[in-house]
Amino acid sequence: MKRLLLSDASPAEQLAQAESRHRQLDVRLKELGRRAYLTPSEQVEASELKKLKLRAKDEVVTLRARVGGQ
Numbered sequence: 001m002k003r004l005l006l007s008d009a010s011p012a013e014q015l016a017q018a019e020s021r022h023r024q025l026d027v028r029l030k031e032l033g034r035r036a037y038l039t040p041s042e043q044v045e046a047s048e049l050k051k052l053k054l055r056a057k058d059e060v061v062t063l064r065a066r067v068g069g070q
Contacts, residue, residue, distance in 0.1 A: 015063040022056040025049050 009017065032038060032046045 011063055011066045015060065015067050018056055018059040018063055022053060022060055025053040025056060029053065 029046060029049050032042055032049075035042070038046060
């Protein structure tokens with residue numbers, strides 16, 4: 001399956017990709033959140049996932065405005 005570069009994708013496609021990435025990050029964070037104890041590496045992973053999820057959310061908001069404004 002060919003992945004489009006963001007510059008090759010339409011704003012609607014970019015939005016779909018950002019939403020998908022946000023959902024995937026959320027799923028992994030929920031998996032980690034169900035554990036009673038996180039190893040140090042899992043704690044680092046959770047921290048990074050939270051940052052990436054926030055970045056993805058910002059991207060989704062920006063792209064929704066762009067797609068809605070067309």
